[in-house]
Amino acid sequence: MGWPRGRGDRLILWLICAVFAPALLAFAAPQAVDSEGHQWWQHAVFYEIYPRSYADTNEDGIGDLNGITSKLDYLEQLGVDAIWISPCFPSPQVDFGYDVSDYENIDPMYGTLADFDRLAAEAKKRNIRIILDFVINHTSDRHPWFIDSRSSREAAHRNWYIYRDGKGPGQPPNNWQSTFGHSAWQFDPKTDQYYYHYFYMQQPDLNWRNAQVKSAMFDVSRWWYKRGVAGFRLDAVDTLFEDPALRDNPILPGTNKYGDPNMEDKYNKKLPEVHQVLRGLRQVADEYQAVLIGEAYTENIDELRQYYGTHNNELQMPMDFMFMKVDKLSAPEFRKQIAAVDTAGGWPVYVLGNHDNPRSYVRYGDGQHDEAIAKLMAALYLTLRGTPIMYYGEEIGMTNNDPQRKEDVKDPIGITGWPQEKGRDGERTPMQWSSTINAGFSRARPWLPVPDSYKTHNVATELAQNDSVLQFYRKILALRHQNPALLDGEYIPLKQDDPSILSYLRKYKDQTVLVVLNMSSEPHKSSFDLRPQGLPSAKAKTLVTANGAEAGPDLSHLSLEAFAIYIAEILPGEVQ
Ligand code: NOJ
Numbered sequence: 001m002g003w004p005r006g007r008g009d010r011l012i013l014w015l016i017c018a019v020f021a022p023a024l025l026a027f028a029a030p031q032a033v034d035s036e037g038h039q040w041w042q043h044a045v046f047y048e049i050y051p052r053s054y055a056d057t058n059e060d061g062i063g064d065l066n067g068i069t070s071k072l073d074y075l076e077q078l079g080v081d082a083i084w085i086s087p088c089f090p091s092p093q094v095d096f097g098y099d100v101s102d103y104e105n106i107d108p109m110y111g112t113l114a115d116f117d118r119l120a121a122e123a124k125k126r127n128i129r130i131i132l133d134f135v136i137n138h139t140s141d142r143h144p145w146f147i148d149s150r151s152s153r154e155a156a157h158r159n160w161y162i163y164r165d166g167k168g169p170g171q172p173p174n175n176w177q178s179t180f181g182h183s184a185w186q187f188d189p190k191t192d193q194y195y196y197h198y199f200y201m202q203q204p205d206l207n208w209r210n211a212q213v214k215s216a217m218f219d220v221s222r223w224w225y226k227r228g229v230a231g232f233r234l235d236a237v238d239t240l241f242e243d244p245a246l247r248d249n250p251i252l253p254g255t256n257k258y259g260d261p262n263m264e265d266k267y268n269k270k271l272p273e274v275h276q277v278l279r280g281l282r283q284v285a286d287e288y289q290a291v292l293i294g295e296a297y298t299e300n301i302d303e304l305r306q307y308y309g310t311h312n313n314e315l316q317m318p319m320d321f322m323f324m325k326v327d328k329l330s331a332p333e334f335r336k337q338i339a340a341v342d343t344a345g346g347w348p349v350y351v352l353g354n355h356d357n358p359r360s361y362v363r364y365g366d367g368q369h370d371e372a373i374a375k376l377m378a379a380l381y382l383t384l385r386g387t388p389i390m391y392y393g394e395e396i397g398m399t400n401n402d403p404q405r406k407e408d409v410k411d412p413i414g415i416t417g418w419p420q421e422k423g424r425d426g427e428r429t430p431m432q433w434s435s436t437i438n439a440g441f442s443r444a445r446p447w448l449p450v451p452d453s454y455k456t457h458n459v460a461t462e463l464a465q466n467d468s469v470l471q472f473y474r475k476i477l478a479l480r481h482q483n484p485a486l487l488d489g490e491y492i493p494l495k496q497d498d499p500s501i502l503s504y505l506r507k508y509k510d511q512t513v514l515v516v517l518n519m520s521s522e523p524h525k526s527s528f529d530l531r532p533q534g535l536p537s538a539k540a541k542t543l544v545t546a547n548g549a550e551a552g553p554d555l556s557h558l559s560l561e562a563f564a565i566y567i568a569e570i571l572p573g574e575v576q
Contacts, residue, residue: 032289036488041231041291041316042347043487044081045382045477046131046389048233050355051088051110052096053430054392056442063430063441065111069119074459076126078395078470079477083123084131084233084293086355088116092142094202094412096428097133098235099140103220120228129230131293136217136277137236138203145216146204153191160213161204162196162242163188175248176268181258181416184268198239198268200412208240208277218284225284231291234281234315237307238296240274243267257420275306278314293349293389294318301340308346317349317387324351329364329373329519331502335493338384338504342491348386352377353394359427360391362400369521371397372547372563375472376517379546379565382476383515385491385506393431396462397469401451402426410448432458467546475544479567483543485511492533501526501560505533505570512570514540516549518560523548528555530570540568 032040055067065088075083087097088110097107106116120130139146149157164173164185172185172194178201185194186201196205206213221232252262278292285292294315298304300322307318320341326333341348352360364373374397381388403409403425406418414423425448432454433440439454455461462468480486489508495501500520506513512535518524530538540555548561551568558566 038488039291039316040129041082041387043481044129044387045079045480046082046084046293046387047075047078047080048084048086048354048389048391050086050392050428052447053428053441055431055433056444056446059442059444060109061442061444061447062109064109065106065115065119069115069122072119072122072126072128075128078474079481080128080390082129082131082230084389085133087133087135087235092140092202094140094200096411098135099138099142099200099203100135101140101142101144103217104223117227124228130228131231131233131291132224132229133235134221134232135235136206137239138197138199138205141202141204149204150188150190150195153193159210160207162207163191163193164196164246166194174246175251175263176242176246176265177249177260177263179265180413181256182260196242198236205239205242208273209244214277214280218280221281221284222288225288225290229290231285231293232281233293233295234278235295237274237278237294237315238270239268240277241271243271257417270303275309275314278307279309282309282314282316291316297321301344304341305344305346308344312346316347318346319349319351319389320386321351323381324353324357327363329376331498331500331517331519334380334502334519335496338491339493342385348384349389350381350384350386351389351391352381353391353427354389355391355428356424357427359398359400360394361397366521369563371469374469375546376519376563376565378469378473378476379515379544379567380502380517382473382480383486383506383513383567385489391427395470395473396432396459397457398429398432399451399453399457400426401429401449408449434458434460472546476567479543483511483513483569484508485513485569489513494528494533495526498526500524503528505530507533510572512572513543514555514566514568514570516558516560516564516566518547518549518562518564521562523562523564524560526558526560528558530555535570535572539571541571543567543569 049068051063054063055071056063057066058064088106089100090102090105090107091097091099106113123130145157145160148155149161166172172183176184178184180200184196184198187194197203198205247267249266250264252264254262256262292315294307296307296318304318307315323337326337360377361374364377402422409415409423411423411425413421429448430439430441430446430450435455435458438446439450439458462470485506485508489506492505492507494503501518503516539553544567546565547563549564549566551558
């Protein structure tokens with residue numbers, strides 16, 4: 001049988017395609033929206049990978065894209081649906097990739113575009129989406145745009161950056177400071193002007209008031225969407241704009257860890273113009289059903305709310321760092337923060353740690369119950385209403401490994417700020433895969449040292465233990481993926497005056513899950529009467545427990561050891 005040739009035949013072929021093509025496409029790609037309107041990213045678990053430190057296949061002591069590809073089976077089995085890869089673009093690596101010199105390529109240290117395509121294809125086979133890190137506030141000083149901009153005052157790209165005259169000889173245009181220490185202005189002798197950099201001097205700020213910058217950066221995002229990327233984590237969104245009048249920032253009492261006067265970043269941070277850019281980036285993302293995650297450090301819930309956009313037309317997923325900043329195991333503090341973000345009007349995004357903050361294992365651990373606490377924190381952020389973003393290594397209880405001597409520091413802020421600021425090396429150490437040499441990360445000497453704890457805290461060892469942190473993560477993630485109440489249910493706080501026990505229901509249609517977390521090192525007895533929640537004579541079916549939790553079937557006697565975790569499905573009783 002040949003291809004249809006006549007008009008009638010062509011019509012039949014067209015009809016067949018029209019009917020079956022969507023079904024075939026649906027089979028090929030995971031659905032972006034389910035039948036009840038939930039977006040893919042609302043049901044997904046995200047996982048941040050710091051590519052330098054994940055897995056090294058070419059034996060240079062630095063991770064690479066092929067290394068990530070080689071670990072996709074592990075990620076799939078763990079229950080990860082999307083990986084956010086910190087910047088892997090060509091870069092002089094002053095800020096380990098956050099200084100991009102070419103937005104549309106891969107740094108040779110990480111591989112090639114072909115390696116990226118293979119990673120994307122392999123990830124797709126496992127229904128894992130790829131999120132890239134989009135550094136939009138600044139480029140590297142080695143980016144061709146910046147190299148051109150500094151060549152003369154008339155250069156085509158001069159106005160792509162922020163150049164100004166000094167106030168006088170040797171005096172920068174104003175008092176603004178870089179968040180990485182000292183003046184935010186760098187004198188450029190060739191053109192006798194200063195350029196502005198909120199981060200390192202090798203990271204000049206782009207001028208987002210220039211329409212050409214906007215259009216070039218929007219095009220970068222399109223370029224990657226077309227290559228199969230499912231979204232971006234937007235770096236440092238609050239620093240995109242500066243006061244055009246360059247007013248001095250107010251000085252505050254005291255000095256910071258770099259010895260500079262404390263300052264309120266009133267005129268160079270969180271300017272309202274940021275939101276126009278986010279709306280624009282969102283319009284482009286919507287063309288590709290992509291998701292935008294925001295690195296948005298906010299002071300309060302109103303600021304966070306603004307990042308969703310007044311019509312939910314900015315970031316779908318601004319990260320709630322206020323949750324991460326609840327730095328002690330305090331049931332009342334977490335209760336307050338969860339309630340605030342849960343009612344902010346957007347979809348909550350929970351994070352315990354990332355490559356800029358000490359690992360959650362040490363922030364919450366008390367040195368005595370660290371394993372139990374690591375599980376407790378997992379049980380918390382993986383059972384809340386919202387999307388969790390894990391940080392690589394959290395699932396095995398990786399600890400921070402801060403440098404002990406200034407000469408060992410790699411992160412430049414750790415050198416400028418030593419000893420008050422030791423830099424971020426400690427939270428960026430190689431992923432611990434096994435108890436073999438260099439934790440199985442590389443056969444070469446890793447770029448950062450592996451802490452001794454790798455001998456016990458590594459994937460291979462923990463997979464072989466029933467009660468490891470890793471097995472707990474796998475259990476909770478598996479539960480979360482198949483439980484509608486945990487995926488979509490509303491968050492209903494319980495016992496709001498309890499100083500030690502954080503408890504809540506997740507309720508979706510007729511399905512209810514109860515989560516009880518003992519956030520203290522003391523044992524507690526508890527009981528739950530769920531009649532006010534419309535669940536008379538409720539019976540509980542245990543789903544997951546850890547750290548010593550026991551319950552009678554009717555929730556009238558719950559006994560919780562230190563840091564106990566009790567998660568149960570509530571089976572509704574007869575209405576009385
Ligand atoms: C935030 C990133 O997370 C951090 O690692 C980086 O140094 C700054 N933005 C500058 O890009």
